[in-house]
Amino acid sequence: MYDPTRLAALVAVAEAGSITRAAERLGYTPPALSQQVAKLEREAGATLLVRSHRGTRLTDAGELLVVRARRVLDEMELARHELAGLTGLSGGTLRLGTFQTAGTHLLPPVLSAFRRAHPDVALAVADYEPPLGIAAVAAGEVDLALTHTYRPAAPVPVPSSVGVEPLLVEELVLVTAPGHLLADGTARLPLTELAGQPLISMAPHHPSRQGVEAALARAGATPAVLVETPVYALVCALVSAGLGVAVVPEMVAATAATPVSARLLEPGDLRRTISVAHRADVTVPAADAFRALLRGAFGRAGRHRLSGRPESQGRRDDIL
Known part of the structure; x- marks a missing residue:
């Protein structure tokens, strides 16, 4: 056949x-x-x-x-x-929430696949910085929301009406300006080597990043620039300009619009998990179909790995 x-x-x-x-x-x-x-x-x-x-x-x-x-x-x-x-997959609107990185690099191919399979369903996408997407699902503002959690970090409370399904797990990696001393080498860099390094501190007061920021502080990294909102493109631009180093998810390093070098850290226990939040108490056929496409694209609790290319030149890796 x-x-x-x-x-x-x-x-x-x-x-x-x-x-x-x-x-x-x-x-x-x-x-x-x-x-x-x-x-x-x-x-x-x-x-x-x-x-x-x-x-x-x-x-x-x-x-x-x-x-x-x-x-x-x-x-x-x-x-x-x-x-x-x-x-129930003919007509109606599927309402999706996402955060910036997922909306830019993960969501479009899945949206395209959904549109090909179900062209009669309208799509609406809204921006929700995690963990706000979970609350939006609970309130019925959206049917699904891509969200994330970091480790280490305090657990995010999830209402009983919401289910959260892990899709992708990635390590946090060090990004530096090309040619930086810490970029020299392919072995994992001990976290202690960040002692005294000027750090582009990524949303130090943001709940999802507080555990990571605390781990970097214990390693002796010195905050040089505080980025108060989670805008990774800005962080990578500041790193590329030589204002400091930063610790960001692998996907961010691989898709940076400005030239940066990336290196895995030791131990590799700083991580980000990207998940999809959905209503656990209501069946929405379009949402269930979209979740199935997400599983097919990323695999349940899949791992994203750094490509091994030491320097990003603003080119997008195929991560899907």
Whole structure:
């Protein structure tokens, strides 16, 4: 049996006339789309596309399969609409809360996948700095909220009406300006090596960061600049300018818009967990479908790992 995703890829290439244009339409990278077509060719046991510098064209086998694929995909789309009406996934609005890092780097691909699967459901996204998203879910302001907790930190109280499902766990890492003395080396840096270092102190009075700030203070890091609100882009910009060092989540280091170097710390027990908060006492079909996509994207309590590239040049890693 042919994979419907691969059939859709072949149809998209046939309509667009090239792998690149079809990839843009589907939200793939060209290599990823080429892999889908190659797998379909292995399933079919025939060459389906002929590639050239002008683009791509279908072989006779490809033409035949595209005709059948369109019929299959049309029937599947009809079934999807009929089932959506039965399950409550036709119409209405899914209301989502997120914080800045997740909203920028984690949420968009999942939103795209949800929109492809359920185009009749409207989407609304609001910003909630953790742990405010949990309260928003409890109050019915949003259906789901991406939130985070840090370790070490005091536990965040969660109302009984709200469930919190971990999605991603990442270490906190040291970021410095490129060429900084502490950036030299690939081994984990003992936290004690931060003694006397000027620290860009990340929201020292913010509940989720207080435990981390206390650990850095015990290690002897000296606050040089206090950033009173959790804006990691600003922290990395100040670090890049040489105003101090900072300890931020791996994802932040890997996606920094300004050049920074990143290094793992020893011990690796400073961590951030990204979770999704949802109503535990109310069933919202669209919210349940979105949570399933989140699980598929990140895995339950998955781990994000530093890529090993010592310096970020403002390029985004593929972390999904």
